Amino acid sequence: MIEDWLAGACADAERRGLADLKPLLESLADATRALRAAGWEDTSGTPAAPPPAGTVAPPADGAPQ
Amino acid sequence: MTVPLHFHTITELGPLVAAGRLSSESLTRACLAEIEAHDGALNAFITVLGANAIAQARTLDAEIAAGRYRGPLHGMPISLKDLIDQEGVPTTAASRVREDHVAERDAPVTARLRAAGAVLLGKTNLHEFAFGTTSDDTAFGAVRNPHDPSRSPGGSSGGSAVAIVTGMSVASIGTDTGGSIRIPSAACGTVGLKPAWGEVPCEGVVPLSPSLDHVGPLARSVADAWLIYLVLCGQPTASRWPLPARRSIKGLRLGVPRQYFHDILDADVRERFAASLAWLRQAGAHTADVVIPHAGGAAPVYLHVTLPEAAAYHAAALAASPERYTKNVRLRLEMGRYVLAEDYVRAQAARAVLRREVDAALDGCDALVLPTLPIPAPPVGASIVEVAGSPQPVRGMMLRLTQLFSLTGHPAISMPIGDTPAGLPCGLQLVGRLDDTEGLLATAAACEPFVIA
Numbered sequence: 001m002i003e004d005w006l007a008g009a010c011a012d013a014e015r016r017g018l019a020d021l022k023p024l025l026e027s028l029a030d031a032t033r034a035l036r037a038a039g040w041e042d043t044s045g046t047p048a049a050p051p052p053a054g055t056v057a058p059p060a061d062g063a064p065q
Numbered sequence: 066m067t068v069p070l071h072f073h074t075i076t077e078l079g080p081l082v083a084a085g086r087l088s089s090e091s092l093t094r095a096c097l098a099e100i101e102a103h104d105g106a107l108n109a110f111i112t113v114l115g116a117n118a119i120a121q122a123r124t125l126d127a128e129i130a131a132g133r134y135r136g137p138l139h140g141m142p143i144s145l146k147d148l149i150d151q152e153g154v155p156t157t158a159a160s161r162v163r164e165d166h167v168a169e170r171d172a173p174v175t176a177r178l179r180a181a182g183a184v185l186l187g188k189t190n191l192h193e194f195a196f197g198t199t200s201d202d203t204a205f206g207a208v209r210n211p212h213d214p215s216r217s218p219g220g221s222s223g224g225s226a227v228a229i230v231t232g233m234s235v236a237s238i239g240t241d242t243g244g245s246i247r248i249p250s251a252a253c254g255t256v257g258l259k260p261a262w263g264e265v266p267c268e269g270v271v272p273l274s275p276s277l278d279h280v281g282p283l284a285r286s287v288a289d290a291w292l293i294y295l296v297l298c299g300q301p302t303a304s305r306w307p308l309p310a311r312r313s314i315k316g317l318r319l320g321v322p323r324q325y326f327h328d329i330l331d332a333d334v335r336e337r338f339a340a341s342l343a344w345l346r347q348a349g350a351h352t353a354d355v356v357i358p359h360a361g362g363a364a365p366v367y368l369h370v371t372l373p374e375a376a377a378y379h380a381a382a383l384a385a386s387p388e389r390y391t392k393n394v395r396l397r398l399e400m401g402r403y404v405l406a407e408d409y410v411r412a413q414a415a416r417a418v419l420r421r422e423v424d425a426a427l428d429g430c431d432a433l434v435l436p437t438l439p440i441p442a443p444p445v446g447a448s449i450v451e452v453a454g455s456p457q458p459v460r461g462m463m464l465r466l467t468q469l470f471s472l473t474g475h476p477a478i479s480m481p482i483g484d485t486p487a488g489l490p491c492g493l494q495l496v497g498r499l500d501d502t503e504g505l506l507a508t509a510a511a512c513e514p515f516v517i518a
Binding site: 012013041 | 364372397405412414415418
């Protein structure tokens with residue numbers, strides 16, 4: 001639940017002395033709701049294909065290159 | 066009135082330098098004089114390499130005299146966004162976090178420019194760590210728009226665009242993660258190219274979001290951007306010079322994505338864009354509306370990719386010296402620590418859908434055409450602007466029309482299409498096929514004479 005995540009994130013930010021982060025976390029929660037609600041079914045009419053060479057996302061750990 | 070030579074394009078200056086009719090030293094000195102005269106008010110540069118640049122220019126002039134010509138960038142004074150390593154020079158990223166940094170070696174793009182004969186004039190100011198679109202959160206003072214110093218030049222490559230407009234350098238190298246080359250190009254009236262993702266190496270460039278980061282040129286014309294792009298890709302330019310004749314405008318097929326992209330537009334920007342499209346049609350281009358169904362979902366996708374990737378890179382510095390960041394950038398980086406892994410993965414999967422939708426929109430088109438920025442340059446420090454009677458967040462507005470093509474990796478270029486009645490530049494964005502940045506450049510070169518007011 002995004003609400004639970006938001007409450008936890010805000011509490012953690014407060015504990016870390018980052019109260020200014022709360023409005024940003026609220027806007028992030030809105031964006032997360034939008035991301036999850038967007039319905040990312042493919043509407044292009046083209047079959048799903050592997051991404052072209054050079055456009056593959058990095059590993060999920062997001063390690064900087 | 067004659068335009069001073071250091072305000073001309075590389076395409077115009079190159080033959081003069083090659084023929085020994087114009088020295089690189091005089092060109093470099095003219096740029097340095099502009100920096101000396103105007104940079105105190107505009108903050109475009111963080112580091113100026115005056116003596117080094119003059120020494121480099123003299124060496125390059127001696128080569129010409131000895132009959133060695135490296136190609137069209139030979140002797141051209143070019144600046145680097147201060148995110149890009151140059152051996153022996155600090156890469157500050159406009160942040161106190163990197164106060165003691167000095168680059169040990171050239172980034173590959175720097176080495177390629179050096180080998181092509183560019184004079185490396187200095188390092189330009191930017192939004193701290195490229196994590197913003199207005200170039201006002203920086204440890205070196207807000208960059209100012211030369212068209213109206215109370216306005217932002219856009220960002221994050223704000224200093225690069227200012228340097229070109231004011232004659233401080235003939236071109237500049239920037240980076241673009243969500244629009245950071247195209248946004249300042251539109252706000253200041255320059256050409257800015259984001260090549261396709263992965264074409265230009267990002268090694269030796271401080272990352273913002275590695276799966277989205279691009280390096281590319283800001284320049285005074287499409288042809289100049291094309292020449293620099295070839296150098297950045299490691300392709301020889303001497304054999305490609307002059308560039309092939311531009312594609313004909315007649316019969317060019319341009320797709321116009323209106324849904325979402327035209328929903329929130331400043332009235333003056335809307336008018337300039339409509340006029341440009343009319344001129345292109347009058348010149349013989351065909352336009353047809355196209356739809357990118359999930360374009361409206363690009364902003365949350367962008368956020369869920371950039372925030373955690375940026376937070377991962379900055380984790381150690383955030384823990385060790387958070388007070389060294391500007392407040393806004395620090396808070397955005399902290400925000401990235403709270404993005405859930407599952408949403409990062411969702412966002413990466415959504416990028417594949419967006420990529421296919423942009424590919425589908427391009428099917429049967431030479432390029433997509435849309436405004437670069439929905440608003441003219443906002444006031445320095447503003448967080449809200451009024452657009453068509455409604456308050457809108459500046460950050461959201463600045464990224465609104467560019468971030469989609471960063472997510473999908475398609476090449477995109479911004480070029481100037483004249484000013485608002487208040488004298489603020491507007492930009493037109495063309496988007497090309499994933500595997501054909503040169504095709505996009507040829508299309509842009511065909512359109513350029515018809516859209517510059």
